[in-house]
Structure formats: structure tokens, C-alpha cells
Amino acid sequence: MIDPNDFAPILRMGITIDEEIFIAKKIANLLKGERGKILDYACGNCLIPIFLSLSLNNEIYATDDWKQFDKKKAEELISKYRSNVRLFYGLEKTPFPDSYFDLIYSVLYFYNLKRDRVKNHVQEINRILKSKGKFLVVDIISVRGKVKKELEEIQYSLSNYEEANGLFFSLWQKS
Template identity: 35%
Template sequence: MGARMPEINFDEYVGEYRNIINQVSRISGEQFEFFIQLRLQLMKSRVFEQFQSLNKIRILDFGCGAGATEIYLKETFPEASIYAIDSSAQSIRAARERNIEGVEFIHSDAFELPFPDSYFDLIYSNGTFHHIPPLHHKKIISEISRICRVGGNFFIFENNPKNPLMMRAMRNNPFDADAIVVRPYMLKRITAIAGFVQKEVCYYFFFPKFLRFLRFSEKWLSSIPLGAQYFYWSIKQPTTN
């Protein structure tokens, strides 16, 4: 039997996950689904032109939880083959009950991911790496590199450690109690070892709902590390001998 990832027990939170997120982020004025759609639109705006030249793409959601993202991921990329994987058996059970056409939900807590080499065009992960001990990040990202094609995209969405309101939200979140915040420079170093090259670090969600009329300006603020969250986008490079 292969090595297993350290236990990250989300089984007990499956039914309450959405409510907990809404509770700890209530100061934002936005709901759980808003943040999912925001992340996917940010990602789509970066890769849409690239994917127009492909007949069909394969997408992996690494750390999919109970599958709420997949509803919107399928809407955002309707022609894609979507796979979603999580170490929580209960979460995958709940995700499968959504019966989302064109999405395959997979339970696995192994370091070795059950996919062929160079299989995916786009790999997405939100809020997963801060639940995985940093000493395992290198091994996991190396495996993600194996299943990502050359030229493929890897997006990691994380909470911004420099945003005090976000850090307060994490402290108040029962399933983030043991989380270790992930900083962009850490992702740059580890993804580079695995064969990825940084494309962009983007900070977003600067303004709560009552200041949403200012959100048009966020495209000019994206390099300032004050937004509540950020994403790290990297591209898989060909190996050199």
C-alpha cells in the first residue's frame, strides 16, 4: 500500500461547511457561492484564450470537498471533462449525491494521485494546502506536476496571511484551527522544484459588499498584498536534460 497523506478530518463538517464559511466571513457581506464564482471567473479570465484552441480540456479540482465548486466549474467550462478529488470520504459521498453531469468525484488519501502522466490541462486547488503540513507540500506538488501536461495551468487559491480580517476569520473557523498559512514565496519555491514557472500572484477581494462600487478598481490593486485572498498561477514547463 502506498503512503497516505496526513489525516485532514472534514467528515464531521460536511453538513455545516457552507454555514461555517458564511458565519466567519459575514463581515464581507457575501455568501459562500459568491466566493466560488469569483475564484472561477478570475481563473477563467486568465486561461480562456488559451483554451479556445483546444477541442476539450481536462480539469482537476484538488481538494474538492463536498463538490459545491463543481456546479459552477461545469458552468464556467461546460465542454470540459472535470475530475474532483478529496481525502474526505464523507465529502465525496455528499458530492456524488449532487449528480453533476460530466464530473467524476474520487476519494483518495494517497500521495499518489490516480491519474496518468500529463493528463490535465488545468489543475485548481482552493484552501487545501493550508491544511496539509508544509513538509508534505513538495511531494504533493511533485505528483501534481506529474499529472499536468507541459504548458498546463496550476492555480492555487489561498487566504492572505497579511490580511488581519482574514486571519481573524480563520481563527474563528473550527476546521481552520490547525491551519498553517501558505505564503506566495513558499509556493513559488516548491512549484519551481516541481517544474512549474510562476505566471502571476494576484490578490483579490479588497472591498466588502457595502463598498462593492469600488471593486472595479481591484484589477489595479492585484499586486498589493492586502486583499483577503490571493491566487498563485504557474505553468508546467518542459523538462530539460
């Protein structure tokens, strides 16, 4: 399905391509049956949105600041795999209207941020996520409290939590 040799690791993620594929498979299992508009927030090399688009047979929106990975290379990979991924620019301020997405996920992004920046990103995610929408956070276990605090402050409830390979997968429901 996905050729690991097509993708370059992203420094900010700090993981191998094999680990990224493991995460993509785990997310695909967690999101089975999810429909609607899905956003990859801080998509990096686009391996995960490409994998999910193919696995879930769903369009995936993906946004990043494109500082760690060339957007043109991502577009080439999307085309090569004939995946249904749409790329956008922006993180703390995305180009999407309020209440646009049914589900947003972010992989290994929040551990790079200081608490005030986490708060800004969570507020932006909250803005573009529909009421009753879901937000899946995949990150290193040591930052779960930082993200949890911000989400609970804006009335998100935890609907699923799992740990694997030093990562947490927490699925939150917006009130």
C-alpha cells in the same frame, strides 16, 4: 444557479458557502476559455467543481480523501445540478496517469499542510500535469511563499497573480 442551502461548509477550508461561491466565480473568470482536462485537487463539498462545470461548460474531474465530506452527498449534488463532474479518491497519490491534466486547481488546501506534505502534494500535481499545463493555487495569503518555493524549485513560472478577500490566486505554468 447554485443554491447555497444545498452545500455544507468544509471545516478544513474555514470559509462560508458565500465565500466559496465568490471563489468559484473568480476561478471561472480566470479560467474562461480554458479547455481540456481540468482537475479540482481537494474538492471538498464539490461546490466549486459543480459551479465551474456549469459555468465553463466543461467536464471537471475532482479528487479528495473524502474525510471532510461524504462522497455520496457530493454525487447527489452533482446529479441534482446536472453537472459534468467526475469524482475520484486520492490526494498525495491520485489514480491518474502521468501528464493527464491540462489544468489543475486547488482551493484552500495547502495552508493546512506542513512543508514536507506540501512538497509531496506538489510533486503529485507535477506528475499528473501535462508539460506546459497550468496549476491554479487559491489559498490564504500567509502561505503563498510556501507554495511558491515548491513550485519554483520544479521549474514552474508564475503567469498570473491576484489577491482578493485575504486570498491569493496564483496561476503557474509548468515548464
